[in-house]
Amino acid sequence: MSRQRTARKPSISSDKSSKTRRPGGLRKISANGRGTIRESNEVRLLQAAETVFAERGFSGATTAEIAARAKLPKANLHYYFRTKAELYRAVLANVLELWLDELDRFTPEREPAEAIAEYVAAKLKWSRMRPNASKVFANEILHGAPFMKSYLSNDLRRRVEDKAEVIRHWIARGKMRPLDPKHFVFQLWAVTQHYADFDVQVRAVLGRGRLTDRDFAAATENISALILHGCLTPSGSR
Amino acid sequence: MSRQRTARKPSISSDKSSKTRRPGGLRKISANGRGTIRESNEVRLLQAAETVFAERGFSGATTAEIAARAKLPKANLHYYFRTKAELYRAVLANVLELWLDELDRFTPEREPAEAIAEYVAAKLKWSRMRPNASKVFANEILHGAPFMKSYLSNDLRRRVEDKAEVIRHWIARGKMRPLDPKHFVFQLWAVTQHYADFDVQVRAVLGRGRLTDRDFAAATENISALILHGCLTPSGSR
DNA sequence: CGACGATCTGACCAAATGGTCAAGTTCTGT
């Protein structure tokens, strides 16, 4: 296990020829109303992979387990995704698509109170609906982002840079306390991902077999309240 | 680093016969002024293991790499720790000793503002000094705490239960806003561990090769300010 | 219907890895 040693910089989708695979062949929309066999199998593999990678990490996951979960023979998995790393990259790319995102609610025209509350709610909703996506992402970063480094220091960095500007604007307008915008973003990330990534701990402390809707509602409210009280000025709260 | 020899509460150390190891033998304080060979080798292995487990996770870590990092032959590693799992448990026990802890600053008599600020500072200090400890812990929980489940739902749960009581007391005294104590603790954990666990991401966004003292100082200040403004009432802030 | 590419899959294989062992070497107490 634990290959990957070789430096990996490519921004994840070093996925050449996503349409044409193994023995080469073109994507056909074909008869079947809802996509090709390839499509459906790839989706099944990606879903299975997301779960297994979330549970076991990259090295701990075995292609055999992923294949089993997708109910396909292992050789078939390798037909669609040449290597475990390629499959992992595909999962990661999917996950990013989800994550990129919600921060876009931060625009200068909006009220910070509103934008932030929405962001927290949206992130927690994802944490509830796609906890595995969150875990795969967390695991990747936790181990030094061997597959994602370049994404972090390009895409993500720029995006945060942008949003920091918006936050500075809000501060200048007297709507937010004079905090460091980037650190503020880190804090938003931290609290919103905690419930997905460390759910075992949360559940243990709360004494729940699984987190309920009420738990997530409570989490959302508590986080929103804490963060909003923490970062808004009196004039910003309205 | 004390080993787990001395009674350790966390269940983790399912380590029977801690004094006598492999071929059996008693611990001797002996001539050597500063501990036995065993002690020093165990420490070296534990340190090496902490690093490797943090970087690669449990499955990704190899006993060969750990041994190499400790500059001992692999067979020697297995002389001191029969299995990789046993070594891992020992590392985890060490880490817990660090973590358990800082929450004890929360006592009814103290001012919440003070206790919380201290807690944040202390946690961030650990995040800076022992990032690997934090990562090993995070990784363990991220993957469902296979080695720690019982610790979470016993020791940890009780501890949080206690501290929640303290927080409720503070709230009743009108010093803190009426928030959910447990969720508040989660939020404290989340923001303080973020800088250790996701340092790659933080560094990428901040554009740093490594986090400096100033970065940690900024993080500490920002977190403290956010949390304190977020949870204290006017009278709590005095 | 026949051709041809896409898909499927059991059987394999080489490398990696956790763990063992037996034959030393070093310590320690007496």
Place this chain on the structure above:
DNA sequence: ACAGAACTTGACCATTTGGTCAGATCGTCG
């Protein structure tokens, strides 16, 4: 100095695992 325990280590080994392959089978289109 000596016995016996503690420690060291190169050589091994069984298993696991990512990945390959060649020979089916299936689907589609002219």
